[in-house]
Amino acid sequence: MQWLVAESVWWGGRLRTGVALRVAPNGLVKPVPAELAPGGEDTRRFAGTLLPGLVDAHVHSALVDLGTVRAGGIAEVWDLGGVPARVAELAEQAREAGSALPRVRYAGPFLIAPGGYPSDRAWAPAGSWREIVTVADAGAAVAEASAAGATLIKVTAHAGGPQLELPVLSAVVAAAHASELPVVVHAEGPGTVAAACSAGADVLAHTPWTERIDDSLLQACAQRMRWISTLDIHGWGRPDDPDREVAVDNLRRFIGAGGTVRYGTDLGNGPLPAGINVREIRLLQSAGLTPDGVLTAMTESGSSTVSWLPGGLDPDPERFADALATARVLDADSRLHSS
Structure with a gap:
């Protein structure tokens, strides 16, 4: 003791x-x-x-130096998409006594439609996504991620390319929930937030930024899911970024409707500080969070850090x-x- x-x-x-x-x-x-x-x-x-140890709930470990992230004040991270074996190795290293890495909770691979996001992106290494075609395939993909140590499931819904059909997305959520795993959805573009909400997803990986979420959908989201902030990826501190303005407005209304926010930065996506992000915190404040609210968004109730x-x-x-x-x-x- x-x-x-x-x-x-x-x-x-x-x-x-x-x-x-x-x-x-x-x-x-x-x-x-x-x-x-x-x-x-x-x-x-x-x-x-x-x-409690400060948590960044949206990081891609393959794209950042985790030792620098910890030295910058972050005690724990959620890795939301990477090569399962590599992320599991980092998580194991982080658990070792005297490790200079933050604790790592991870989702394993992105679960995607064939040819879907982010398999078409240069930054996504081979093995960091897993294609799903059928409802049965959805259950197998969740089982594989869980067996590899994932305690989150990450799914993509990107309107710019192939997407999982709603029955398949719903099957992913059902399989994950049967294993007591929360589902995080990257929702980008028209209809994707509604699909994530309808399927019963638990978390959005980003505050929606491509469009203003209508009040009825926003109320439904506030009742059943959490949103990870990632506000600073829009402009990285440059003034008057239109996507950031949409995201902050959506988040402000989400908070006003009783929604729960997690601090997350999408670290690895552009010139973001490797550690505590002052700009992200100030944007959360501009969306209506008090200092206590920001700390609640950055911490876990049962912290071991x-x-x-x-x-x-x-x-x-x-x-x-x-x-x-x-x-x-x-x-x-x-x-x-x-x-």
Whole structure:
């Protein structure tokens, strides 16, 4: 058993004082009253604020340096499409004691229609997609991904090329849910968000940006799925990007309808910072998230990783993003992992 004590702790959606973190032998972290922490060497003390490990829920490991991502403050990533054996190898390396990599949760290959996105993209390596033709094939593809260690299933619905028919997409979702695996859909273009929602998908890999989502569909999405933000891929900080404006408007209305957002950047897609993305955080704020809301979007409720803000959490909306960008990841033995 280990104990972490800091000046403040952000956990469970709010900033607290008088709280310590108890790290169980299995790695599970739980906030408890600070007076329970013993005074010996099993207790590590820090200035500033401790919080659950920060998560980027949309990364492509083959296109980035994960060590740099962790040094930049990200404790965990979701790999949403890659060569299964390679991503599994990275995930195994990340679990090793003293690893300099973030924890990796992964979806395995993109599940696609024959000839569909992203098999026609130069950035997608051979083996990073798996074509599906029939309903029976859908079940087999999910079983293969699960056997390879995937805890997510990624499907593409791209209006610019071949797409899975709705019965096949629905069969993927049904097979995944039977194995208790959430389904993430890359939905791009007219009709794709509606198809993902109708099929029962759990997560959209991107906030929709190609069109304004009508209110009835947006309400349906808010009731049954989460959206991963990925707002900064539109313009990478350039002003007045029209796709970004559409995406922020859709996300603002989604949040207003009660929808749940996950912070994710699509890291590997263009000139995005390898670590905490201040621009993404500010765009989430512009879409209506408070600082507590942003942290909720960036963390897991049952975290086994811990992040540290040496200067403390600054809840002022104007200063929040820059302050959060100073976060660093604590190693399993509670020592600071620095770049």
